[in-house]
Amino acid sequence: MPTFIRMTSPEPSVYPGPTHSLADIAKASWQQLASVLDERTDASPAPGFKTMIVASRTETSADARTVVLRKVDTDRKYIWFHTDVRAAKVMQFEAFPAATLLFWDETLRTQLRFTVETHLHSDDYIADEHWKEVGVGSRKNYLSEQEPGSEQPAPYPGFPPALGANLPTPEASEAGRPNFAVIECRVLAMDYLRLSREGQVRAKFQYEPESKMTWLAP
Numbered sequence: 654m655p656t657f658i659r660m661t662s663p664e665p666s667v668y669p670g671p672t673h674s675l676a677d678i679a680k681a682s683w684q685q686l687a688s689v690l691d692e693r694t695d696a697s698p699a700p701g702f703k704t705m706i707v708a709s710r711t712e713t714s715a716d717a718r719t720v721v722l723r724k725v726d727t728d729r730k731y732i733w734f735h736t737d738v739r740a741a742k743v744m745q746f747e748a749f750p751a752a753t754l755l756f757w758d759e760t761l762r763t764q765l766r767f768t769v770e771t772h773l774h775s776d777d778y779i780a781d782e783h784w785k786e787v788g789v790g791s792r793k794n795y796l797s798e799q800e801p802g803s804e805q806p807a808p809y810p811g812f813p814p815a816l817g818a819n820l821p822t823p824e825a826s827e828a829g830r831p832n833f834a835v836i837e838c839r840v841l842a843m844d845y846l847r848l849s850r851e852g853q854v855r856a857k858f859q860y861e862p863e864s865k866m867t868w869l870a871p
């Protein structure tokens with residue numbers, strides 16, 4: 654592992670700078686993503702790379718929303734997140750299986766921008782494998798009787814209102830499985846940007862259709 658990577662230290666100035674190689678920067682970035690997976694989503698402050706903005710295409714424009722990073726394959730260059738199969742983004746990915754994943758870590762002063770191809774898993778073993786790892790707190794959201802984004806006569810909490818602040822039992826949470834989906838993102842390229850007073854660092858890492866890495870003007 655390159656020695657400059659900040660995994661736990663809050664000192665951002667030791668993160669990759671212009672003197673580090675492109676290969677080191679790519680490796681550090683992927684490892685940094687993978688390192689947040691065990692962090693709690695509700696940690697305060699949450700690590701920057703714990704959530705990302707997912708931008709998608711629609712028939713007429715673009716759309717974007719925040720989601721939680723769920724899994725990373727640093728070797729094969731894949732990223733996964735979870736969603737409700739009835740959500741608008743799922744329809745968008747079915748029509749246009751492409752997205753941009755945008756991460757920003759304030760401490761590292763680093764933005765990662767991934768160009769990806771999306772693949773929906775809802776009724777297969779991949780979704781089953783992910784579902785096994787989803788705790789009842791998150792499963793509660795998949796118990797919603799109302800479609801995400803549907804109009805409601807009054808505020809709707811996103812789960813059966815009778816549950817209130819309670820968690821479902823593991824058995825009851827299984828009713829959410831049909832609503833659960835995994836979006837698998839095959840990374841085609843990564844754009845790296847680190848802000849620094851000594852000079853910004855920007856680089857592009859192309860993975861598909863062929864590998865290429867290069868510095869970019871910020």
Ligand SMILES: Cc1cc2nc3c(=O)[nH]c(=O)nc-3n(C[C@H](O)[C@H](O)[C@H](O)COP(=O)(O)O)c2cc1C
Nearest residue numbers: 704718719720721735736737740741742743801802
């Ligand atoms: C911090 C945060 C984390 C979120 N995580 C997820 C998530 O992991 N999956 C998800 O589908 N929506 C998540 N949401 C809600 C989405 O941002 C969005 O409102 C919802 O998925 C509906 O999006 P859509 O209509 O584009 O499908 C999160 C929102 C916030 C603010």
